[in-house]
Structure formats: structure tokens, C-alpha cells
Amino acid sequence: MTKAAVMGSGSWGTAFAAIMADAGTQVSLWCRRFEVAEEIAATRRNSAYLPDLVLPDLVDATNDAQEALAGAEIVVVAIPAQEVRTALAAWLPFLEEGALLVSLMKGIEQDTGLRMSQVIGQVAGVEDARLVVISGPNLAKEIAARQPAAAVVASTSPRARARVAEACAAPYFRPYLGADVIGIEIAGATKNVIGIAVGMAAGMGMGENTVASLLTRGLAETVRLGVALGADSQTFLGLAGVGDLVATCTSPLSRNRSFGFELGRGRSVQDVLATSHSTVEGVKSCRSILQLAREADVDAPIVENIVSVLYEDRDPREVLGAFMSRTRKHEI
Numbered sequence: 412m413t414k415a416a417v418m419g420s421g422s423w424g425t426a427f428a429a430i431m432a433d434a435g436t437q438v439s440l441w442c443r444r445f446e447v448a449e450e451i452a453a454t455r456r457n458s459a460y461l462p463d464l465v466l467p468d469l470v471d472a473t474n475d476a477q478e479a480l481a482g483a484e485i486v487v488v489a490i491p492a493q494e495v496r497t498a499l500a501a502w503l504p505f506l507e508e509g510a511l512l513v514s515l516m517k518g519i520e521q522d523t524g525l526r527m528s529q530v531i532g533q534v535a536g537v538e539d540a541r542l543v544v545i546s547g548p549n550l551a552k553e554i555a556a557r558q559p560a561a562a563v564v565a566s567t568s569p570r571a572r573a574r575v576a577e578a579c580a581a582p583y584f585r586p587y588l589g590a591d592v593i594g595i596e597i598a599g600a601t602k603n604v605i606g607i608a609v610g611m612a613a614g615m616g617m618g619e620n621t622v623a624s625l626l627t628r629g630l631a632e633t634v635r636l637g638v639a640l641g642a643d644s645q646t647f648l649g650l651a652g653v654g655d656l657v658a659t660c661t662s663p664l665s666r667n668r669s670f671g672f673e674l675g676r677g678r679s680v681q682d683v684l685a686t687s688h689s690t691v692e693g694v695k696s697c698r699s700i701l702q703l704a705r706e707a708d709v710d711a712p713i714v715e716n717i718v719s720v721l722y723e724d725r726d727p728r729e730v731l732g733a734f735m736s737r738t739r740k741h742e743i
């Protein structure tokens with residue numbers, strides 16, 4: 412039986428541990444806090460993140476990283492993007508020789524502008540063939556309720572992606588295979604920022620035409636950036652592209668959309684962040700994405716305007732007006 416470690420017991424780490432166990436993989440779920448590991452051991456539940464999910468018996472929880480990583484052939488990282496560099500450095504001594512390293516994150520590192528698989532590869536000093544990314548329309552709460560969903564499991568190595576896909580193919584979770592790691596990571600990180608923009612518009616009372624227009628132009632912006640960085644444009648029509656954009660931009664379960672919604676209703680960035688207990692990746696990644704776009708000379712007006720609302724105190728209403736008065740141009 413394949414043994415995996417899932418490092419991070421927030422919403423997605425916990426749901427993904429259940430997916431892997433339901434796929435027949437033995438999972439050690441690493442919890443940063445001892446109380447979470449203790450609760451899971453005693454009740455099979457992680458009440459702070461997914462109270463309705465009863466974790467399968469194939470999931471063991473521990474807050475000891477060495478114990479979690481012992482014997483793990485697949486190591487899945489599921490923590491906030493900006494924390495990966497430091498956390499992974501601490502886990503390195505305990506990684507098994509040859510283990511595959513899987514990123515579930517949807518973010519870009521601040522300061523370096525690196526994608527998550529790049530950060531993992533750099534910190535762990537491993538070749539691309541051992542790195543895998545997973546992305547798609549995967550709202551943790553729906554997956555935890557075992558509602559059917561699909562995702563892309565991507566790696567430059569056909570063997571690595573097939574192995575990880577096998578280890579997470581559950582009756583309600585269908586992994587597709589991919590090779591375009593750049594496209595999948597750029598799609599995953601950028602959709603969070605587009606989700607904030609759409610949420611903002613919805614919070615201001617705008618209807619479906621506004622949502623669909625922003626989502627579509629957000630996709631155009633994401634494709635431009637991805638292609639400039641070396642991605643395949645077809646990737647953005649897939650699960651990690653359009654699929655995730657639709658899920659994020661239309662679901663009240665999305666933290667990024669909900670964050671934007673509150674801004675649209677008139678609350679301040681500080682106020683909304685102070686009351687949010689889970690990761691809103693678009694907030695920290697938007698500046699790195701804008702930086703990547705500027706370096707690649709790519710026009711990214713939605714990302715740029717979200718940065719101005721979050722970091723330059725710009726009024727969301729003014730931003731919506733600014734979109735409408737941009738210089739007329741060809742759609743494609």
C-alpha cells in the first residue's frame with residue numbers, strides 16, 4: 412500500500428487526506444497544532460475546519476513532522492503559500508530519499524515571484540521529475556461531502572504524475588494527468604485574484620453580466636500572463652483554468668470571492684482580514700502576480716486594480732468605473 416504524508420491540516424489538507432485514504436492510500440496527516448492531531452485521533456474529526464467530515468481509518472494524525480514523514484513515498488504540502496519555504500526547510504531532514512513532493516497551494520511567493528513547485532524544488536534541492544502539482548475546481552467543503560469533482564495532477568515526469576494520480580483517485584475525485592506545471596500554477600494563483608474582483612462586484616450588488624464579463628476578461632488576462640511565462644494556452648481551458656475560475660467566482664464557499672464580497676459591501680481590507688480565520692491566497696499573491704506581469708510586459712488590469720484596492724486604499728467603486736473606461740481594444 413502506498414504511504415503518503417499530508418503536511419497541513421487546514422481545510423484542503425484535511426479534505427485531501429480523506430481523498431487519498433478513500434483512494435486506498437495510507438495517510439499520515441501532519442497538524443501544526445497538537446490539539447488538532449489529538450482531536451482527530453480521538454474523534455476522527457477536525458472540527459475547526461471541516462466539522463462534518465469523518466476521516467477514514469486510513470488517516471492517522473500527528474503533530475510530529477518526523478513521524479508523519481517516516482516512510483512517506485508521497486509528500487503532499489497543503490499550507491499557505493507564503494509559509495512553504497520556512498516550513499519545508501524544517502521538514503527536510505525527515506524526507507525519505509526519492510519521495511515525490513506534491514503542491515496543493517495556489518499562490519505565488521512574495522518577493523521572489525516563484526511558483527510553489529519552484530519554491531519546493533529550490534528548498535528541497537530536488538529535480539523537476541520529483542515535483543507534482545494538483546489543481547482544479549476543488550472547494551474543500553464540497554469534496555469533504557464527497558461530491559464528485561475532478562482535478563489535474565501535473566508533473567514533467569509521466570511516472571510521477573501517474574503515481575500521484577493513482578494515490579488520489581477516489582470514487583468522487585477524478586484526477587486527470589497534465590504536464591503543463593507552469594500553466595496550472597499560474598491559473599491556480601491568478602484565479603484567486605479574479606475571484607476577489609468578482610466578489611467585490613457582487614458585493615456592490617452587480618449581477619451575472621458583470622460577473623461573467625469580469626470572469627472572462629480575467630481568463631484573458633491569465634492566459635496572456637501564463638503564455639508569456641511559458642505555459643500552453645490550452646491549459647487555461649481545462650480544470651485548473653476555466654474550471655477553477657467558475658468554481659471560485661460563483662461559489663459563496665470561496666474565501667477569495669467572499670473576501671472581495673465584503674470589500675464590495677464597503678468593509679475595509681483590515682476589517683475583513685481581521686475576521687477571516689482561513690487562508691485568502693489572493694491577498695498576498697496579487698502583488699507577486701502583478702510583478703510577474705510587469706516583468707513579462709503583460710497587461711493585467713484586473714490584477715493591477717485589485718492590488719490598488721488592497722494596498723493603495725483605492726475605492727472598489729472607483730475601480731469598477733476604471734474598467735469600463737479603459738481604451739477600446741480588440742477582444743482577443
Ligand SMILES: NC(=O)c1ccc[n+]([C@@H]2O[C@H](COP(=O)([O-])OP(=O)(O)OC[C@H]3O[C@@H](n4cnc5c(N)ncnc54)[C@H](O)[C@@H]3O)[C@@H](O)[C@H]2O)c1
Pocket residue numbers: 419420421422423424443444460489490491492494498515516517518549550551552688689690692
Ligand atoms: N480550501 C480549499 O478549498 C482549497 C482547495 C484547493 C487549494 N487550496 C489551496 O491550499 C492551500 C492551503 O489552503 P487551506 O484552505 O487548507 O488553508 P487553511 O487556512 O484552511 O489551512 C491552512 C493550514 O496551514 C497551517 N499553517 C499555517 N501557517 C503555517 C506554517 N507557518 N507552517 C505550517 N503550517 C502552517 C494551518 O495551521 C492550517 O492547518 C492554499 O494555497 C489554498 O489556495 C485550498
Ligand SMILES: O=P(O)(O)OC[C@H](O)CO
Pocket residue numbers: 517547548549550551603606655658659664665666667668690691692
Ligand atoms: O476558497 P478559495 O477561494 O481559496 O478557493 C478554494 C479552491 O481553490 C477552489 O478550487
